Amino acid sequence: MTHQQPLERCAIVTGAAGGIGAAVALELISRGARVMVADIDSQALERFADDHADLAGSFRCAVVDVASTEDWQRLADEARSAFGPIGILVNNAAISPKRDGAKVPADQMGRAEWDAVLAVNLTGPFIGVQTVFPDMRDAGWGRIVNMSSQAARTGARVAGVHYGVTKTGLLGLTRTLAHEFGPYGITVNAVAPGRIMTPMAAGVPEEVNRQWAAQIPVGRLGQPEDTAAVVGFLASEEAGFVTGATIDANGGSYMG
Numbered sequence: 001m002t003h004q005q006p007l008e009r010c011a012i013v014t015g016a017a018g019g020i021g022a023a024v025a026l027e028l029i030s031r032g033a034r035v036m037v038a039d040i041d042s043q044a045l046e047r048f049a050d051d052h053a054d055l056a057g058s059f060r061c062a063v064v065d066v067a068s069t070e071d072w073q074r075l076a077d078e079a080r081s082a083f084g085p086i087g088i089l090v091n092n093a094a095i096s097p098k099r100d101g102a103k104v105p106a107d108q109m110g111r112a113e114w115d116a117v118l119a120v121n122l123t124g125p126f127i128g129v130q131t132v133f134p135d136m137r138d139a140g141w142g143r144i145v146n147m148s149s150q151a152a153r154t155g156a157r158v159a160g161v162h163y164g165v166t167k168t169g170l171l172g173l174t175r176t177l178a179h180e181f182g183p184y185g186i187t188v189n190a191v192a193p194g195r196i197m198t199p200m201a202a203g204v205p206e207e208v209n210r211q212w213a214a215q216i217p218v219g220r221l222g223q224p225e226d227t228a229a230v231v232g233f234l235a236s237e238e239a240g241f242v243t244g245a246t247i248d249a250n251g252g253s254y255m256g
């Protein structure tokens with residue numbers, strides 16, 4: 001058996017300008033994929049493009065709001081004309097609004113904030129899946145990876161109820177789509193990272209992250225590359241028998 005066959009596919013990674021998404025984009029490129037680096041933050045995308053100019057032929061940046069159906073359509077069209085049919089989708093973009101570095105208690109949460117988090121974290125991935133499905137169905141091959149969270153396993157402690165609900169919802173989306181899409185050669189999986197050092201995790205006081213690290217069996221917080229390695233495997237040719245799964249990547253802080 002050949003290990004790690006080259007992943008000569010077109011991939012979309014959302015929220016890929018920084019944090020975990022950027023590491024995922026680089027992991028997929030290292031495996032041979034051509035990647036649409038999609039993000040709402042145009043300045044962060046410019047930084048990504050500058051930092052990785054040596055890989056220029058392997059990715060393209062696109063300013064996209066994952067909550068917008070029109071943006072998804074534009075992104076998919078651009079992906080197809082740049083790199084061919086879409087074979088891999090990593091739904092990674094998410095928001096986790098805080099107030100003064102702390103979660104907003106459920107009883108004080110406004111409807112607008114609830115709606116915004118649902119739109120980006122849960123509806124966005126659903127629209128994304130609908131957008132790329134025809135390419136994967138026609139090819140008889142596809143890999144969809146939804147970025148959930150340990151919050152879906154334990155309930156959200158640091159993040160708000162809206163965030164926890166969306167990350168749990170992604171597990172339902174993952175399992176149901178695994179049933180529907182399996183017959184087309186499309187796998188659908190979720191990754192549930194623990195605490196990973198990214199701008200999102202840096203949004204809380206340092207003490208919170210220190211306490212978190214003290215409870216992790218491997219003795220440290222995660223790095224974006226720890227998550228990206230798991231996504232890379234799930235997106236690979238070799239992972240075709242893994243579907244509907246949630247892979248916990250958390251240093252042992254939650255063991256299902």
Ligand SMILES: NC(=O)c1ccc[n+]([C@@H]2O[C@H](COP(=O)([O-])OP(=O)(O)OC[C@H]3O[C@@H](n4cnc5c(N)ncnc54)[C@H](O)[C@@H]3O)[C@@H](O)[C@H]2O)c1
Nearest residue numbers: 015019020040041065066092093094149195196198199200
């Ligand atoms: N960092 C952690 O500790 C942690 C833990 C568990 C799960 N996660 C999940 O991992 C994923 C990445 O998290 P991160 O820590 O890298 O976060 P991050 O905030 O560093 O990165 C998220 C990216 O998503 C982009 N984004 C936000 N709204 C968007 C929208 N509407 N459309 C397109 N892009 C948008 C942001 O601009 C940003 O580049 C998220 O799904 C998050 O919930 C993170």
